[in-house]
Amino acid sequence: MLRHEFRAMGTKIELLLDADEGEQARSAFLAVKEEFERLEAMLSRFRTDSELSQLNREGRILAPPDLERVLELALEARERTGGRFDPTVLDALSQAGYDRSFEQIAPEADGNGSGGARCGGGVTIDHETGSIELEPGFHLDLGGIGKGYAVDRAIEILGVAGPCLVNAGGDLAVRGEEPWPVGIEDGPTLELSRGAIATSGRDRRHWRRDGEERHHLIDPATSRPAETDLLRVTVVASAAVEADVLAKTLFLGGEEEAAAADVPALLVTADGRKRLVGGL
Amino acid sequence: MTSHVGRFWAMAIALVVFFILWASISAKPWASSGPTDPRLAALQAREQKVQTRAIAAQQLLNRRWAAYRASILRQKGSLSAQQQAQLATAPAGPSVIVKVSGAQPVTRSTTSAPAAAASAPTSVPGVNVSRATVAGGQ
Numbered sequence: 214m215l216r217h218e219f220r221a222m223g224t225k226i227e228l229l230l231d232a233d234e235g236e237q238a239r240s241a242f243l244a245v246k247e248e249f250e251r252l253e254a255m256l257s258r259f260r261t262d263s264e265l266s267q268l269n270r271e272g273r274i275l276a277p278p279d280l281e282r283v284l285e286l287a288l289e290a291r292e293r294t295g296g297r298f299d300p301t302v303l304d305a306l307s308q309a310g311y312d313r314s315f316e317q318i319a320p321e322a323d324g325n326g327s328g329g330a331r332c333g334g335g336v337t338i339d340h341e342t343g344s345i346e347l348e349p350g351f352h353l354d355l356g357g358i359g360k361g362y363a364v365d366r367a368i369e370i371l372g373v374a375g376p377c378l379v380n381a382g383g384d385l386a387v388r389g390e391e392p393w394p395v396g397i398e399d400g401p402t403l404e405l406s407r408g409a410i411a412t413s414g415r416d417r418r419h420w421r422r423d424g425e426e427r428h429h430l431i432d433p434a435t436s437r438p439a440e441t442d443l444l445r446v447t448v449v450a451s452a453a454v455e456a457d458v459l460a461k462t463l464f465l466g467g468e469e470e471a472a473a474a475d476v477p478a479l480l481v482t483a484d485g486r487k488r489l490v491g492g493l
Numbered sequence: 494m495t496s497h498v499g500r501f502w503a504m505a506i507a508l509v510v511f512f513i514l515w516a517s518i519s520a521k522p523w524a525s526s527g528p529t530d531p532r533l534a535a536l537q538a539r540e541q542k543v544q545t546r547a548i549a550a551q552q553l554l555n556r557r558w559a560a561y562r563a564s565i566l567r568q569k570g571s572l573s574a575q576q577q578a579q580l581a582t583a584p585a586g587p588s589v590i591v592k593v594s595g596a597q598p599v600t601r602s603t604t605s606a607p608a609a610a611a612s613a614p615t616s617v618p619g620v621n622v623s624r625a626t627v628a629g630g631q
Contacts, residue, residue: 384602385600392592395602403593404592405589405590415604417603449589450588
């Protein structure tokens with residue numbers, strides 16, 4: 214078993230490959246690393262030179278195919294989830310205090326008052342010309358889906374070299390015939406033979422503003438950090454993008470709605486209870 | 494009173510006539526367009542040439558972008574057809590296979606947290622491979 218780790222997209226990326234050490238494995242690891250770096254350079258809202266930042270600044274750009282695809286997936290998810298998953302949450306996130314990379318956010322501060330930010334903005338993709346246009350007054354954050362997209366791309370690349378696992382700070386996918394044992398925080402080990410896992414929660418990325426607890430999972434209905442009886446949700450799905458979307462949607466829905474959704478998941482409630490649902 | 498008004502208008506008209514004359518004379522309408530500075534002419538020619546080249550480059554860029562988009566759309570269509578064909582021939586199976594086990598995990602899924610540090614440098618640029626000991630893994 215070969216392991217390679219590096220840092221990208223603000224987190225640790227871990228690659229496991231069940232293959233002999235050699236040129237093919239090294240090339241595959243390098244290709245995955247470059248793919249993560251390429252996608253981060255395109256999709257990061259913290260890089261002023263990323264295509265996403267350019268789109269947020271200018272409102273309309275000729276977009277590279279990957280940005281177009283990620284946005285297309287995000288908009289499909291918004292439609293499927295009735296607006297619970299929304300890529301136009303950047304202003305609400307900034308208003309909540311997440312206006313810089315997480316490491317730079319002060320744990321406790323004043324300011325960044327409430328009100329003003331809206332979600333659910335219009336996004337127009339023209340597939341013929343490859344242009345993307347935002348409704349004036351709305352801006353995009355693809356943090357809720359970009360990492361999942363990168364994991365899905367990475368597993369395709371690494372999978373050529375053998376059975377493998379890609380874990381990007383909790384968003385992970387596997388490829389291979391034999392099951393991969395994956396530990397879930399506060400939960401059991403899951404043997405995953407096919408599919409992906411994503412965890413969303415307010416237990417790590419949180420801070421305080423004006424004496425009020427804030428976190429990074431925005432409820433588009435209120436444009437504020439979601440108020441839910443769940444602390445964390447771990448979801449199993451066919452692909453990392455899907456797992457990402459489901460984890461956030463179930464988190465916003467709360468315990469009972471998540472339990473009824475028939476999605477394999479571990480729910481950790483705010484009062485510390487753990488529930489395996491969806492046939493797990 | 495009437496004579497004051499008359500004087501005022503006479504002054505105003507005289508001033509206007511004066512400025513019109515001044516402007517006309519300043520414009521030197523009698524001066525012919527003599528030989529221009531050759532450096533200025535060269536600069537204008539160069540500007541014209543650069544503008545022409547910029548337009549040509551923009552047109553070329555537009556053509557290449559259109560060709561690239563068309564090629565991407567063709568590839569997407571081809572991939573989609575291949576995937577449909579694969580789905581049609583592949584045995585039907587669940588998209589997710591998962592079960593709870595007591596095996597030692599090879600990794601963990603947690604809420605995304607900032608990374609502590611990057612991996613160490615290695616002999617192959619950007620790639621640091623280590624052998625992992627995995628119990629119950631593949």
